[in-house]
Amino acid sequence: MQLLGHLPAMSAAEVKARIARAREASKVWRRSSFSQRRKLLRILLKFIVENTETICRVSARDSGKPLLDAIVGEVVVTCEKIHWLCKEGERYLRPESRSSGIMSFYKAARVEYIPLGVVGAIVPWNYPFHNVLNPLTAALFAGNALVIKVSEHASWSTGYYGRMISSALAAAGAPSDLVQIVTGYGEAGNALVTGGVDKVIFVGSTQVGKLVMRAAADTLTPVVLELGGKDAFIVTEDADLDQVVQISLKAAYLNCGQNCAGGERFFVHDKVYDKFLERVTPLIRNLRQGNPLGPQPVDCGAMCMPGLAEKVHGLVEDAVARGALLLAGGKLRSASEAGGQFYPPTLLADVRPGMKIWEEEVFGPVMSVVRWSTDDEVVALANDCPFGLGSSVFAGSQRRARAIASRLEAGMSAINDFGTTYMCQSLPFGGVKHSGFDRFAGIEGLRGLCVPKSVCEDRFPLLMKSSIPPPWEFPVKSNAVAFGRSLVAMFYGPGLIYQAAGLAALLHCLVFPGAHGKTARGAGKSKAA
Structure with a gap:
């Protein structure tokens, strides 16, 4: 066994302090443009291409893998992910129009993808380079900060990879505290899960994944679990x-x-x-x-x-x-x-x-x-x-x-x-049963790093605005229920005959509002009885 160096076993207090620093950086980065985010990723990509052999040798020394395995499993998949994010990522984070339904035909509906804030990640030792860059590239492109705990069995390489990340952040004009690397043991991992991050991505064993889920439950922190496989x-x-x-x-x-x-x-x-x-x-x-x-x-x-x-x-x-x-x-x-x-x-x-x-x-x-x-x-x-x-x-x-x-x-x-499903970076990665749930990577993984915010507004505000129909205004009118029944039949009736009858009833409610009062009072007495 060769000693490669020493790194701190961070305490819970130190981890929470790093989360706080990332939180402040995220407030700035969430307002960054997609152009700036692509610039950051392209800086990283250029470094990776120019330093492939060094990256692979560092990974091999820390994890014991052959250089070819490092090229395939560390470098190629990371480059493919960055390429996909730069080419297609913005399309899937832009506001997306949705149908507004038949009754709200005059509304415009959309989903906006809002950065979560601070993403926490706990990653294993088998791919020390890709396991850091994989959540990092997606989280930062989605407008978040990242706090990532690396495995105690493969921490040495983060010295080199961390310098690469810091230099890229500076070159792209990004906040220096946007990425925080945590080293240590169980105490550090638990502090990351419970310390106030907005989502946790855990990659590791099923046994530890269950512990992560239990710890996250106390603060209702959402988790992505990518666990074992067979x-x-x-x-x-x-x-x-x-x-x-x-x-x-x-x-x-x-x-x-x-x-x-x-x-x-x-x-x-x-x-x-x-x-x-x-x-x-x-x-x-x-x-x-x-x-x-x-x-x-x-x-x-x-x-x-x-x-x-x-x-x-x-x-x-x-x-x-x-x-x-x-x-x-x-x-x-x-x-x-x-x-x-x-x-x-x-x-x-x-x-x-x-x-x-x-x-x-x-x-x-x-x-x-x-x-x-x-x-x-x-x-x-x-x-x-x-x-x-x-x-x-x-x-x-x-x-x-x-x-x-x-x-x-x-x-x-x-x-x-x-x-090959992992080489197609537009596809989500994850499993079922004891292999975990939710997904990272792909469109689903990228959007999972955001809050999907539903937004609805008037499509033609100068021509048509929302207002409460007169029968439903307080105090509620005697024809309120009949008016509601007519609306249901007009919009959702199974066929034109139902819908036409609903329209006729609706017009009757509006033209002869008092005609429904006795019926409404009678119905109320029947229910009370």
């Missing part, structure tokens, strides 16, 4: 194995399997089950693992969090003890022996219900392969899981793949590919 990767008998094999390896072993939306359960049709295993087994056995910053390229890096390799190994041992076949990897070495926190790329076949690995999120480099025969069977197997984040379906017929995907209990589905 994504299904389905391969039909007519899928293109040449395509599937390499994509399956990326799905299982990208970032050493430390992905919330990584492939964990690989459902392969019985007719190509053996052929699939024959193709992937030698590739997995020959994957190179080691120091991502060493002299030789590696395919898999290290496990970032202490104890995770042991946890993954326990799931593998349980599966083997219950009948799974270990075809690659599965050997745990001590950190001193292996030269770091490594767990080898592992392949398990014949995985089935009843094993711990069937239920629990692995979050490590394990491909668990399951055999199936019918579409109904694979849908049932895939849905037999407490999680529901992403999914992938591969089939020779795209129509069949869509049909299978439509039945999966998941927040996202990629057809004949893996992870």
